[in-house]
Amino acid sequence: MTDTPAHAAGRAARIPGSKSITNRALLLAAAATGTSRLRSPLVSADTVAFRTALENLGCRVERQSHDQVWEVTGAGCGPTGDAHVWCEDAGTAARFLPPFVATGHGRFVFDGSAQLRARPLGPLAETLTALGGTVTTGPSGGLPMTVGADGLDGGAITVDSSLSSQFLSGLLMAAPLMRSPVAFTVDSLVSRPYIAMTLALMRRFGAKVTERPGDVIEVQPGGYGSATLTVEPDASTASYVFAAATVTGTTVTVPGLGRGSLQGDLRFVDVLRRLGARVQVTESATVVAGDGRLRGGFSVDMGEISDTFMTLAAIAPLADAPITVRGIAHARLKESDRIAAVAQNLRALGVDTDEGRDWITIHPGSPLGTRIACRRDHRIGMAFSVLGLRVPGITLDDPSCVGKTFPGFHEELRRLFPPTSRPASPLRQGSR
Template sequence: MTVIDIPGSKSVTARALFLAAAAEGTTTLLRPLVSDDTEGFAEGLTRLGYRVERAPDAWRIEGRPQGPAAEADVYCRDGATTARFLPALAAAGHGTYRFDASPQMRRRPLGPLTEALRTLGVDLRHEETDGHHPLRIAAHGIKGGELTLDAGQSSQYLTALLMLGPLTDEGLRITVTDLVSAPYVEITLAMMRAFGVEVARAGDTFTVPPGGYRATSYAVEPDASTASYFFAAAAIGPGREITVPGLGGGALQGDLRFVDVLGAMGAGVRLTPDGTTVRGTGRLRGLTVSMRDISDTMPTLAAIAPFAEGPVRIKDVGNTRVKECDRLEACALNLRRLGITVTTGPDWIEIRPGTPRATEIATHGDHRIVMSFAVTGLRAPGMTYDDPGCVRKTFPGFHEAFAAVVSLLDRN
């Protein structure tokens, strides 16, 4: 058995940074993810006037319940959480704030969130394309009230508004008409609770009280999406076994459900309160699976689908078309270049069994495409990537860590 340490969760780190910044007092984050996305988020907070002290295994954030400084210009890099959460944080303040992002992030949608902020009375203007960065906010605090939100493209719109709620004068009542990646909202609710705020939920309506947050010490659990690549590497190798400690049955992250998919395909899966183990059995069955709630792991499954004994059909993943790239088409393109038969529809992909041949992977600058097809490369030696370095977004040391784990698996 190979035991590996996975870096901290990107989703948890980003939420913790927002909540810590808004809280009364100083928060310590233990084992936060250190990557381009989280460094960009921390830099954005610094530009907004928050004090962030970063040590290798712990970050300290001094909260500003009064809100950000009076003026700031924030560059969000490629980070969707930075680009969506920080404008919501700034909107609760009093001042003038401008946000911009990389060309990749500029292409990604923002409209449902910014329309919701406008509904709450926020003076927000998109400088170029409506519903996209760059944008400018003239903030005068937020009274609060009722909202109807379509979160069918991204659950991050709802998360941003939920975390904003305690910073308004009267709180928020949010009714959701559509929601994708629902487990990410459960992460948000649990973390808000840890920072002193209890959100009431009745069906599709969330009621968020005013009153702010209180600082705490918060341990960031390992990233379940990142763990999926290592679990997949075990699943496609007979007798290979990988355990990820700190990511067990009580984990916040819904993406840990990826191991349930591996189990349904025939891999051995064991969850304990302290960790998760996946073992390759030598057989993977084809299946049809909805990945609406765990869509960040769709590329991982697509990358190992050729090794199943029957077709793998992944459905309800239309939202992956508006991620860092159109992930559904990126997976299809690369699988075809590997010699695999693939068909796609608006929100689904079906992959036939086959023997991949090594090729150069077109990454589209997307970290998840690189890391997913690294698993395919275990059975197709000689795989290369047109932009291997884009993994710095969430896991700068991925290639070295993955090679080290594979070497351990081969020895065991």
């Protein structure tokens, strides 16, 4: 990402903390010796579910300053005892917590919503078994998962990361608690920036990690120490206000999200540059300015920033030529089949859309207002709300789905882009 001049700072968006950083930091703090302080954590359905799960496993989390600071007291090891852990819809809880408990002692049962039960866990269960754990999964290879824990051995292991990088992140974070060093050979890694984030946070909490040629990551035993961490604004969530500025011809600044960010999804602003937006990334903030006109006619691989592909796809009909997004097969295994969900909603809007296993092409069009099928997926709801800033009559069948990562999303979108300055609200009348 290189800086280019943008407009004056414009309005400052109030973007909540990163979900990915918050939940990783929670786990690392729970595994550490001593008390850690997490400043500006994300408070949302997913992070509260993760925090509650850790509390059920015996971790103490003290909330201070109206949830602006969480103090986490860890035991320096995996949990001991028996517990039932409810993950709700949180994929990070279902992927990060089983390796953590497997380093402890006891019997732990994980379960979650029907939506979460549909998400795969097979590669994680296979790897935990190879490391010495006792694991059973539900009939479809997902939740409910039972872990019989008596510590993990470590050693050399190959991790299939073709479906989700979260499998590898969960195993990496548990590795310093294993009995011997672990050498992970990574096979078919998707969403690589999230692994870089995991490793950076592990080092922040004192882990000894070495990256070797050939996608090999070596982790030494020795546990974690406590740390103090300020959680950055969520770059995936920021993609919606950056896209909104692009399509409405305005300027938005996200303070606290700049050079040195741990989050790969900040690279979404590079895609907006291709659409014609002006972008400035400084040490302390990112500014995006649009003029309301979108340049299409390109193909972009968003495999490493797939949580933002829906943001692009939702506004792509406003471009002057087709746009193809590729490299996103793993997005079919998220909260919803996100390629199918985007294609279905664009077609309902009257937009010509083509799709394949790992790609989608959106053609220019004149979208007509319709009811968006969110599929209980927060990113579908937020992405099409941005299109609603330009297209009258777009409504959401489930406005509250945004609470998974940004409970105040609709209010913040109205504040930044008030109804008097745009054609229509993306909300159903009277909904919150």
